[in-house]
Amino acid sequence: MEVEEEFPKIEELFKELGIEVRLVKPRRYQAFVDPDKLPEIVKKLVEAYKGQVYLSTIAAVDFIDDKIFELNYDMSIIPLKCILVLKTRVPRDNPKVPSLINILPGARPHEMEAYDLIGVYFEGNPFMKKPFLVPDDLSNVFPLRKDWKGPGK
Amino acid sequence: MSKQIRIIEIPVGPQHPAIHEPIQLRIWVDGEEVVNVKVVAGFNHRGVEWLAERKTWHQNVFMCSRICGICNTIHGTTCAQCFEDLGNIEVPPRARYLRVLVNELERIHSHMIILAIMAEAIGFETLFMLMMRDRERVMYLKELVTGNRVLADYVTIGGVRRDITTEICDKIKKHLNYIEERMKYYKKVWSEDPIILKRLVDTGRLTAWQAIAHCVVGPMLRGSGVKSDIRKDYPYAAYDEVPFNVITYKEGDSWARMMVRVDETFESINMVRYVIEHLPSGPILPKVVPKKMPPGEGISKTEAPRGELIYHAISKGGLKPYRLKVRTPSFTNIHNGAFLIKGAHVADVPVIFTSFDPCIACCERVKVIDVRSGRSMVVPLKELNRLRW
Numbered sequence: 375m376e377v378e379e380e381f382p383k384i385e386e387l388f389k390e391l392g393i394e395v396r397l398v399k400p401r402r403y404q405a406f407v408d409p410d411k412l413p414e415i416v417k418k419l420v421e422a423y424k425g426q427v428y429l430s431t432i433a434a435v436d437f438i439d440d441k442i443f444e445l446n447y448d449m450s451i452i453p454l455k456c457i458l459v460l461k462t463r464v465p466r467d468n469p470k471v472p473s474l475i476n477i478l479p480g481a482r483p484h485e486m487e488a489y490d491l492i493g494v495y496f497e498g499n500p501f502m503k504k505p506f507l508v509p510d511d512l513s514n515v516f517p518l519r520k521d522w523k524g525p526g527k
Numbered sequence: 528m529s530k531q532i533r534i535i536e537i538p539v540g541p542q543h544p545a546i547h548e549p550i551q552l553r554i555w556v557d558g559e560e561v562v563n564v565k566v567v568a569g570f571n572h573r574g575v576e577w578l579a580e581r582k583t584w585h586q587n588v589f590m591c592s593r594i595c596g597i598c599n600t601i602h603g604t605t606c607a608q609c610f611e612d613l614g615n616i617e618v619p620p621r622a623r624y625l626r627v628l629v630n631e632l633e634r635i636h637s638h639m640i641i642l643a644i645m646a647e648a649i650g651f652e653t654l655f656m657l658m659m660r661d662r663e664r665v666m667y668l669k670e671l672v673t674g675n676r677v678l679a680d681y682v683t684i685g686g687v688r689r690d691i692t693t694e695i696c697d698k699i700k701k702h703l704n705y706i707e708e709r710m711k712y713y714k715k716v717w718s719e720d721p722i723i724l725k726r727l728v729d730t731g732r733l734t735a736w737q738a739i740a741h742c743v744v745g746p747m748l749r750g751s752g753v754k755s756d757i758r759k760d761y762p763y764a765a766y767d768e769v770p771f772n773v774i775t776y777k778e779g780d781s782w783a784r785m786m787v788r789v790d791e792t793f794e795s796i797n798m799v800r801y802v803i804e805h806l807p808s809g810p811i812l813p814k815v816v817p818k819k820m821p822p823g824e825g826i827s828k829t830e831a832p833r834g835e836l837i838y839h840a841i842s843k844g845g846l847k848p849y850r851l852k853v854r855t856p857s858f859t860n861i862h863n864g865a866f867l868i869k870g871a872h873v874a875d876v877p878v879i880f881t882s883f884d885p886c887i888a889c890c891e892r893v894k895v896i897d898v899r900s901g902r903s904m905v906v907p908l909k910e911l912n913r914l915r916w
Contacts, residue, residue, distance in 0.1 A: 398824075399612070399826075401761055402826065425736055425740065428739050428740075428744075429742050430742075430828070430835065430837050430854060431837050431854035433841075433850070433852035435850045446839060448826065448837060452739070452753070452760075455760040455761065457761070457828065478740060479740055480740060480741040480742025480743070481742070482862070483858065483863060487858075491576070505569060506568065507568055507572040508569065508574075509572070517577055518576060518577060518850075
């Protein structure tokens with residue numbers, strides 16, 4: 375990996391895919407993607423940057439007023455030295471997203487954590503289970519959902 | 528005659544009295560070879576993200592410092608930077624340099640503690656004692672600068688909370704000379720001692736491609752030859768002005784991961800010296816720090832001693848964050864690195880796990896269950912280390 379290689383720019387790559395991407399801060403891109411297209415886009419990213427892409431975290435947010443869950447996939451692209459935030463939205467009553475575990479095995483604990491705390495189901499991940507991090511007595515609730523007020527309430 | 532069941536399950540953990548972050552490793556062994564491993568987490572889940580939604584921006588910086596005991600300043604720095612990114616708050620140059628100073632002091636003592644713990648895990652207790660003795664000087668320096676030995680609470684939104692004097696700078700220089708001399712000796716020990724080399728070389732080998740695909744970060748990534756350091760790639764604080772080298776080792780085994788930490792300590796010592804020499808004058812806090820933040824999104828990535836630390840804040844305006852996501856380096860290193868234990872010998876499990884720098888947590892007590900007879904016994908880690916498997 376010491377040889378300097380030419381890598382495509384994020385804008386060019388997303389132009390091919392027909393998705394709008396914008397630079398929100400220095401070294402930070404953001405794109406809204408369809409949940410079904412997510413594995414395809416991540417696969418394309420991994421291929422384009424010769425595998426030097428990793429998933430930093432999945433920040434799942436409950437927008438209860440809009441009745442959606444927003445998932446922020448913070449991807450780090452090592453050769454370009456930038457972050458790409460892939461935002462995807464799923465309805466609150468049927469939160470299902472295809473899993474990235476076959477493309478990036480490292481997505482496993484992040485998906486397990488998002489399922490445990492927010493309750494977004496990642497289809498294709500065989501490790502979906504509760505409780506993963508929360509105690510056993512909270513195994514039937516999703517604590518980071520905004521309609522959960524706290525234990526015993 | 529029916530085939531005998533030879534697979535034995537060994538729960539390693541979940542309690543370790545020395546360091547926080549209790550976690551359990553369930554390993555299944557066939558003879559002395561580990562055939563499967565499962566990480567059981569959540570013994571210490573405190574719901575920090577849930578709490579963060581109920582605290583103000585300024586309270587959150589203090590609360591996030593309490594996520595980790597050893598690397599508390601970097602948590603405070605990352606949280607403050609995340610909110611500064613959200614509110615577009617400018618940090619004065621002197622405060623940026625002082626953040627580098629304290630974070631590098633923290634990196635020195637964090638790397639020294641894991642090197643010491645690794646020495647203890649392989650039975651080299653003299654080295655453990657010596658390194659912990661010398662580490663105490665770094666804690667003293669941290670106390671001089673921040674006012675506290677461990678939990679510094681040094682960083683706040685917009686800057687830092689205490690200024691530094693020339694007397695403190697002189698003391699830091701004096702003690703750093705001593706620490707550098709000692710570290711040179713320890714580097715010699717870590718790279719030449721036959722016991723260390725026998726236990727660490729070739730155990731838990733991780734290739735560069737595996738490391739990236741499994742999303743491991745920090746010294747684990749650099750120990751596999753991937754040149755990725757957040758301080759260089761996404762400079763924050765004053766890291767774009769302070770010169771340093773990114774340390775990489777190509778071997779990818781436990782020894783390489785520890786040597787990355789040894790060499791990074793020297794880099795950190797030089798960085799602290801550079802900061803003291805080139806400290807700009809001026810205020811340490813901006814004149815006005817807002818109590819409310821605008822709606823939007825803030826991300827901050829930093830290089831904690833254990834690897835990439837990331838905070839992602841979502842704001843809808845007002846006094847409190849709508850959502851604060853914290854991803855600590857140990858979370859990904861433990862869960863994604865655990866597959867390295869598969870195929871290793873039982874005696875190598877503590878070595879591989881300690882080389883992740885996981886706030887060890889797990890390895891003090893081992894329960895051995897014989898599947899055939901249902902007999903179980905509790906064995907302390909030290910005895911497990913002594914056994915010849």
